[in-house]
Amino acid sequence: MTGAQPAALATENLSRVYPSGEGEITALSPFTHTFAPGLTAVVGPSGSGKSTLLNLLAGFDTPSGGRVRVGDTDLHALSETGRADFRLANYGFVFQNHNLVSILSAQENVEFPLLLAGVPARERRDRARTLLDDVGLLARAGHLPHQLSGGEAQRVAIARALARDPAVLLADEPTGNLDTRTGQKVLELLTGPARQGRTVVLITHDRDVAALADHRLEVRDGVVSRGEH
Template sequence: MSRVLELDAIEQVYGSGDAAVHALRGIDLSVESGDYVAIMGPSGSGKSTLMNLLGCLDIASSGRYSLAGHDVRELSENELARVRNQEIGFIFQSFNLVARMSALANVELPLVYGGVRRAERRRRALEALDRVGLAQRADHEPHELSGGQQQRVAIARALVTNPTLVLADEPTGNLDSASTDEILAIFDDLAQSGRTIVIITHEEHVAERAHRVLSIRDGNIASDRLTGIAAA
């Protein structure tokens, strides 16, 4: 099994001197291909900072982050943009769909930025929408979809590039319980198919659907445990 990401002694410090804030304090973490990992922690624990680093949206103050064998610190801005577009599938709490574009066009966006030809990106986008059960809503705009359906479109968009890592930030935070169950079932299916997933959540019942749960406090990993699902 290959290692998708590895963090060695990662620290993130904002400010300097007496005003310095240590958001992360020497994080060591590795995630193998096919892992389904949940990261939990209270507000201010460092979990959002960690997500930004994992998603290559920020660079650590010190330490080494390797994603799919590449040292992130050594990548140029263009290379980082390519990694964010092709290697990482992002899913956000607020869906981040473009309002006046159809579900299909929203899912196609990463492929547009990646220079994929129109016919091929349409085929792949429809395939991704079908994967999340929304192929029949391909022509609908976000305002015509429920919250759960909008999040499924966002998941399809994250999957359309066949990324190395699916990174989800509070993906059920804006959903009711029924929609949450639907979204978690999709994550279960993705995990069973071998996708590598890291999910940031503050909800225990969401975290317990993962195979492994990390708890972060005060910028440190306080615990790292397997769930009953992994043991099974």
């Protein structure tokens, strides 16, 4: 199937401030950046603002100021429904806890975003099986999530994230719950779309993981800076 074409992901003076009992908390200071094609690691300690940035890039949260652009689209100018439709067509997501649907098989999980997009059944099946083969899990296509190891479930989640060949792939601590060897395999799978010119943003607290990325951003106390590479 033909997916979304590579598109620039950019922020313009993007910020997020939350009210608190003592006034305001700045979770993300104004941040302007164009994410280059390839793998960008966003690294920083817990509570630094990494997740806030990811939620804003995805359109899950609303900025206090500024904007997120994917190609020519201003993400936060869209309605809530419009953002959801745009995410389905242009984004792929990989979470720390894989977030597979427990009652669906591995193949059905990969097919799910294609089902939502109205892709015909045979095309869904063929695409899902190709992706499961790519991540080395075609033999596990009929297994439910609880029948998979943590690493296998995360690989299914990556296959699902790639189902619609997204322009932007966001990964939130995808190796956080895995041992080093399994985490390395998962990381290698994320570099594939990056090498194909997609924009992959990887949130991590692990500097060893971040060191393998093409580009790196550092987040500390809500301030984003370009990390050394």
